[in-house]
Amino acid sequence: MSGSALMREPLLVGEICRAVVAAVDIPVTLKMRLGWDAAHLNAPQIASIAWQEGIEMLAVHGRTRCPNIRARLIGRPCGLFQKQCRCRCW
Numbered sequence: 858m859s860g861s862a863l864m865r866e867p868l869l870v871g872e873i874c875r876a877v878v879a880a881v882d883i884p885v886t887l888k889m890r891l892g893w894d895a896a897h898l899n900a901p902q903i904a905s906i907a908w909q910e911g912i913e914m915l916a917v918h919g920r921t922r923c924p925n926i927r928a929r930l931i932g933r934p935c936g937l938f939q940k941q942c943r944c945r946c947w
Contacts, residue, residue, distance in 0.1 A: 861922040864893045864903065871906040878911035888916040894923040 863870050878885050887907050892898035904915055 861890055861893070864890060864899065864922060865897070867899060867903050867906055870903050871910050874907045874910035874912050884913035885911065886914045886916065887912045888918065890918045890920060890922050892921050894921050897921075 863873070874885070874887065889900055889903060891900045898921070900917060904917075907915065
């Protein structure tokens with residue numbers, strides 16, 4: 858499993874983030890989408906898990922993964938995460 862399919866496995870994302878942060882001596886960032894589809898917008902949950910595992914900054918692609926479900930782009934998706942984690946969001 859790789860790429861945006863990981864949006865369906867938040868705990869696995871956490872394990873991967875933890876392993877990468879432990880393996881390197883530089884800041885680690887994470888790029889993700891808002892969710893897998895319009896019914897599963899779990900990016901705030903994944904952001905919180907990633908921050909707890911040491912991720913320093915998020916890059917959020919303001920749409921979902923599934924084709925033809927282009928939920929309207931959220932103009933400022935980072936605002937969704939401000940209460941979930943303290944890492945920078947771009």
